[in-house]
Amino acid sequence: MGNFGQLMDGFAVALTTHHVMIMVMGVLLGLIVGVLPGLGAPNGVSLLLPLTFTMDPISAIILLTSMYWGALFGGSTTSILFNIPGEPSSVATTFDGYPMAKQGQAVRALTLAFTSAGLGALTGVIVITLLSSWVASFAMRFGAAEYFAVYFMAFASFIGMAGGSPFKTLVSMMLGFAAATVGIDTISGESRLTFEFDELIGGISFLIAVIGLFGLGELLLTMEEGLKFEGVKAKLDIRTIARTVAEVPRYWVTLVRSALIGCWMGITPGGPTAASFMSYALGRRFSRRGKYFGKGEPEGIVAPETADHSAGSCALLPMLALGIPGSATAAVMMGGLMIWGLSPGPMLFSTRPDFVWGLIASMYMGNIIAVVLVLATVPLFAFILRAPFTVVGPMITIVCVIGAYTVANHVFDIWLALAFGIVGYVFKKLDYPLAPFVLAMVLGDKAEDAFRQAMLTSDGSPAIFFSNPLVSTMMGLGILLLCLPLITAVFKGGLFGRAGDAGAQGRSA
Amino acid sequence: MDISRNTMEVATACATAAVGGIVCYGATQNGIGWNDGPEPGYFPFYIGCLIIVGSLVTIVQTVLRRTSVADIFIDGERLRTVVAFFLPIMALTLVSAWLGLYVGMALYTFYAMRVSAGFRTHTALFTAAIVVAVNFVIFEKIFMVPLLKGPILEYFGIY
Structure with a gap:
């Protein structure tokens, strides 16, 4: 219908040589970020963000989203070859990807992962x-109260x-709010929580956080673990790739189930990490070959990868249509939109259709480019990762320090x-989730403004x-969601019994 | 010297509770009342309160839960590794604030390559030079984002 025509216009925007070049560059940068442990999609995107301030918004968002795809793919590469997830969302891929690679089927594992x-x-x-x-037109009827209700639900x-632990999530999120308040x-023009420090008048940028x-x-964590790379040799040959691609349709049940989980978790802010774990868990539970999971089972690769990536893409829908990011990376990108002078939300569809549909079209292209590039660069990244972490770590540190400086040219930000x-190091070790912190930092002001x-x-x-x-309805749903941990705690018996053992889902990025 | 996980849980929760307290205090300076809608400090005040509540519950949970008392947050050796990695980063920031980012990253790279990674002196020097050159080209030339230069580079006429 109308969407299709607009999508075609979008392709006309996205398929210019300039934008394709940007996609290739973004995907490559993303691959690097995704492959290196200690750098992930959220901070890769935020490191790149200051460099896009001078670009036009369409090129800028294409660069950032392409980087995002690259990072998602890159994370899987290291999971399979080295048993080191480059991204939190590819942790579940290591469960079956690495065993399969160790059995000498690295190429099959990689191809399975990338195809799914x-x-x-x-x-x-x-x-x-x-x-x-549809979501955007629905959202057009929103007033301030409705917006607050949506934020509240998120x-x-x-x-x-x-x-x-819901209380750790609460603390993490409220700290984010507090940081956003500085x-x-x-509305009133007063300075808040600055305690007479001039450096704090401008607020704390979420990028710094x-x-x-x-x-x-993440670097401190990786350093502490004393990473030893136990790489598996990966030599690509076309026949294995082709045979594996032909094998994929056999897992259609897993594919459909995982894609559904991924889309749902992406639209509701569950994020790719939670999606991939959930999909893996459900796969093990419902697949006929479930008992082979963990020993190099193809479905054990297909399930988390499909969910991871469908959630990663779907996370951009609520960001565009409602102004609510579905993941930490989407939150950073949304911050970018605001900096470029665009306000995410339903109005974006009528004011800048070229931007929205150009972006959507670039997602089709970006993912195809990413699959091709990731297969082509596997040997290269395998080589980079041979370098000891004592060399790679300081390089990432320099990138982070420069990134923190370039946000506003303040040394104080470093x-x-x-x-x-x-804080991130301690919180991660103690299973405090970090995504709510970032979400609150980006949305805190908007939620408060909407309320006031x-x-x-x-x-x-x-x-x-x-x-x-x-x-x-939305407020009711929100309150219900808030009470969910309480309800489950009552059913499972004891508020203090189980709440402490945070699953890996809590570390959603 | 091992730090147990429970100690760290309690310490962290105390720290977050303290932050909550600071937020509450800061909010009172903006007015926390309700005059036909919230005053500027209204939200921050309750945010601070929620931080304190969440932290206290976490402390109670940690104290009541006895199953994982033996868990270790970090042992002495790992702590040394982390500190040995973090202190140079602080030095990097200090030097960068004083002499500029390029000087800072050159010294830091040299230190990391020579001391932490154990390369030979000239390899470390070479790496430092490459890092500075690559960053200079990327930021100053390609993206035209000027980084902090500091007195030394300015003396040589590089702004």
């Missing part, structure tokens, strides 16, 4: 193509669906990033949040 990842991503993009206009679902208040929490924090690095604007229109009566069916 590509299919997952395409499913995600198709979902975005079909749903985005925050509540993080607390309710997080795998770990600086000049947008991301570089510290995800970049430096110190902040170092502080966030320690709603209060202005209603003369201070909170009844406005239950004034029509739409907003009351």
Whole structure:
């Protein structure tokens, strides 16, 4: 319908030589970021963000999203070849990918992973193509109260669906809110929480937090683990690749199930990490070959990869249509949109259709380019990873320090990033989820503004949040999600019994 | 010297609770009341309160949960590795603030290659030179994002 025509216009925007070049560059940078442990998609994208300030928004977003695809693919490469997940979301790929590679089938494992990842991503993009206009037109009826309700739902679902302790999620998220509050208040013009420090008047950029929490924090963790790369040799030959691609359709049940899980987890802010774990767990539970999972079972690679990538793509839908990011990386990209002078949300579809549809079209292209490039660069990255981490680590550190400086040309920001690095390190070791922190930092101001604007229109009566069916439904859902941990705790017996053992899902990036 | 996980849980929760307290205190300076809608400090105040509540519950959970008392957060050897990695980064930041990022990254790369990775002196020097050159070209030439130069480079007329 209308969407299809607009998608074609989008392809016309995305398929210029300039933009294809940008995609290739973005994917390559993303591969590097994804392959290196200690650098992940969220902080890779935030390191690149300051460099895009001078670019036009379409090129900039294509660069960032291509980098995102590259990082997702790169993360799987190291999971399979070295048993080191380059990304939190590719942890589940190591369960069966590395055993298969150790059996001498590295190429088969890689091809399986990339093909299913590509299919997952395409499913995600198709979902975005079909749903985005609809979601946007639905969102056009939103006022301040409705916006607050949507934000409220997003925050509540993080607390309710997080795998770990809901209280740690709460603390992490509220710290994010507090960090977002620092600086000049947008409504009253007063400076808040600055304690007379001039450096804090401008506020704390979420980019600094991301570089510290995800970049430096992850580096400290990797350093502590004393990584030893036990690489598996990977030599590519075309026949194995072709045979494996032909093998993929046999796993269609797993593919469909995983893609559905991925799309759902991407749209609701569950994120790719949670999606890949859930898909792996469900795969082991429901597949006929479930008992072979963990020993190099093909379906054990297909399941997490498909879900990971479909969630990664779908996470961009709520960002574009509602202004709510579905993952930490999407949150960073949304920050970018605002910096480029675009306001994410339903209005974007009518004010900048070229931007939205150019972006969606570039997702189809970007993923195809990523599959080709990732296969071509496997031997190269295998070579890089032979270098000891004592060499790679300092290089990543320099990138992080420069990245923190370039956000606003303040040395003070580097110190902040170092502080966030320690926080990130401790929080990760203690299973505090970091994604809620970033989400709150990006959305905190907007949620508060929406709330206060709603209060202005209603003369201070909170009844406005239950004034029509739409907003009351959303608020109700939000409250229900908030209570979810409480309900499950009651059913499982004891609030203090199990809440402490945070599953890996809680570390969703 | 081992630090147990429980100690660290409690210490972290105390730290977050303290941050919550600071946030609450800061909020009171903006007014935390409700005059036809929230005053500027209204939200920060309750955010601070929630941080304190969340931290306290985490402390209680840690104390009540006895199963994982033996868990170790970090042992002495690993702590030394992490500190040995982190201190040079702080030095890098200090030097960069004073003499500029390029001088900082050159010294840091040299240190990391020579001391941590154990390469020979001229290999380390060479690596440092490459790192500076690559970053200079990427930031100053390609993306035209000027990094902090510091007095030494400015003395040589590089702004």
